[in-house]
Amino acid sequence: MTDKNEDETNQDAGECRTAIDFDVVLKYIGACGRYQLFLVLIVYYTVLPCGMHQVIAVFIAAVPAFRCRISEIDDIRDSGNLSYDFILNSTTPQENQKYDTCNYYSRYPADCNASDYSCWNTTRQNSTVVSCTSYVFDTSTFTSTVSTEWGLVCDRSVIGTISTAIYFCGVLIGAFVGGVVSDWIGRVPTLIGAQMGLSVIGIACSFTGNIITFTITRFLLATFVMSTMLVGFVYIVEITGGKWRTVLGILIQAAFAVGFMFLSPMSLRYRNWRELQLAISLVSCPALLFWFVLPESPRWLLSQGKTKKAKQIICKIARRNNVTLPNDVWDLATVLKPLKQGNKCSPLVLLSLPRTRILTLNVAFIWFVISLIYYGLSLNVGSLAELSIVAVVLALSGKFAVSGAFAVIYNFTGELYPTVVRSTAVGVGSMSARIGSIFTPFALHLQNSVPWLTGTIFGTLALLGGGISIFLPETKGAPLLTTLPDAGEFYRQSRMNKKSKSSKAKRAKNNVETEEQQAMI
Structure with a gap:
């Protein structure tokens, strides 16, 4: 097909009459070729410092004896x-x-x-x-921490709690802003910009002179941490397909955990909190080079009507995968349905349509619960030494389960929403999670007065979140959605399928009861 003036024609028309189905193209270039795997590994690297920044407070804000x-x-x-x-x-x-x-x-x-x-x-x-x-x-473990330098103990310990809560406010803002910006300007510019923010603001944080400036820089760091995690995940989901999409999307959480792992030996090497903060901030510096390596997500480009550029990147992926595309690949991938080009959807669209409104509220609550429990168990790890063996086993089992839920909810949310609002939707869900993480330090603080209350709150909310998840649409085996009309049809069909299964189950139950009654007669 001829690419000349293709994008300009779409722009003049205001609405494209045909669209390229990227899932069809993936069948030819490969769901996860070696070049896509290379790009995924680059994204994983950007997630490493996110894991470090997210839990560094365990070390730099530690309260020694x-x-x-x-x-x-x-x-x-x-x-x-x-x-x-x-x-x-x-x-x-x-x-x-x-x-x-x-x-x-x-x-x-x-x-x-x-x-x-x-x-x-x-x-x-x-x-x-x-x-x-x-x-x-x-000073046998840490020569200096934020708590020791500014005396955040006893009556002043609440200042540390407030600082942690403000950090999670930054994560909340980053989840929302990062998602919206990514849907507007692209995945790669947002990702690289967030990495540079982590480096610059992280270095500034290591030189702060009081708790106020420390808290402000930590707030800004949190926005870039969440933007990186969110956009990196969406990018991986969009350039891969099939079973690899799920596996590689979940493994981004593993990269996050590897950041945790690297932080422990680094804290042994750098026992002064300023040195440790500076060291992890330098990890993001090489990401500037990724601007010349990471191509934009073809799926996002297609959703924005930038077909010519998307085709160039698709051809590049095919070459790097040693794949020859058939001459008629674009004809095969063309679908006959209207698709508004250059579409930049407002986040409010998630709440403006009845089906997306209910779905978004349910998803947001589940994100809230998972984050509250995940960070509650993570930040409360210091108290495990005081618990019985049974309590420790239960706490670690809960951490294992909620970590799995955190990994799945990213993938699940990305599959539930179309490309034009995918990053925004994951951002809204993640923003809800940050509301949960903001409440985490206060929920943990309750156990100082009522030891059983924190665990009861976590358990009750977990049961509610699990019950709500039953009503969400099943995305297993379904292609990624592109437009809002596609999403609406998918939700409607999913609801009809569930009703059909429910009706069949009721009929089967009634048949069994009838047969039992006849047997008794």
Whole structure:
């Protein structure tokens, strides 16, 4: 077919009378050829720093063991002869056999022997309990963390909780904005831009001088983390097909987890939080070179009416896969249905149509629940040491299950919505997940007052989310949707199929009951 002036003709007409079905083309170039696999691996690399940034707070905001800094002891030169445990035991009140390290017994140097300060341990029953104004932290694991540098313990611990919640607000914004921008300007520009943001803002974060600027830079980092994850997933789903689409889409979560894994040995090498933050920020720098390597998603180009450019990229993929396309491939892939070109759908379209409205609300709630539980179990890992073996096994089993659900919901959402709003739809779902993650630190905070309440909330919501998922359309074996009319027809047909299956099941049950009654007669 002739490509000359093809895009211009479509633009002048305002609406293309024919469209290229990319799923048909995939049958010839391969659902997952070696070139597509190469592109997928590049996207996986961009996800590695996302995993690091997402959970780095476990290390850079860690709260090591601490006690009150007591000037009567710590400001005297020979106090170095006293062990940390001796000072802790001698000066710190206990409640339920646990040290209250936010307070200490007030004493005076005149009451103590200058050589060993033993009177702190023998006369403290007459001492007054005083709140700490500064602290001494154990530096055996971390030389410096955000919590130790800015004293985010005791009464100020809520500041750390708020900072974490603001980070997840950034993830929420990134999920929404990243999806919309990706649907408007393309997958690759959004992906590379997000990676550069991770690098620049991450480096800036490592030089922040107070908790306010730290929280602001972490908020911005969160927007780029979510944009990368979202757009990277959509890109993989759109350039592959068949069973590979599901497998490779889910494995992006594995790349995210590999980022977790790399972070642990890096935290052993860089024990100062600023050095660790700087190190992971540099991981995104090579992504600038990907601008010259990653081609735009042909599926997105076709949905926007950029047929000529899409065909060029398809031909490039075929060459790299050592595949020769048949001369009539474009005729074979042409479908006779109207398709509005250059379509940039508003996110509100997901709620404007009755079928998409119900679907989107259900999907959003499921994303919310999965994220709340996933990050709840992740950020609460430090408390596992205090639990019984049975409780630990249950917690790890829950983490395994919710991790699988997180992987599946990305793929499922991408398959439920058409190309023109796919990235936006995944972004809306992910935005709902971030609302869940914003509530996570506060849900965990509840267990300090009511130990059983956090687990009860997680379990109840998980049951509700699982029940709702039963009513979603099944996408197994279905081609990716392209337009909103395609999606509407798919939802209608899926609903009819479920009603048909339900009717058949009822008839079968009635037949069995009738046969049993006749047998009894």
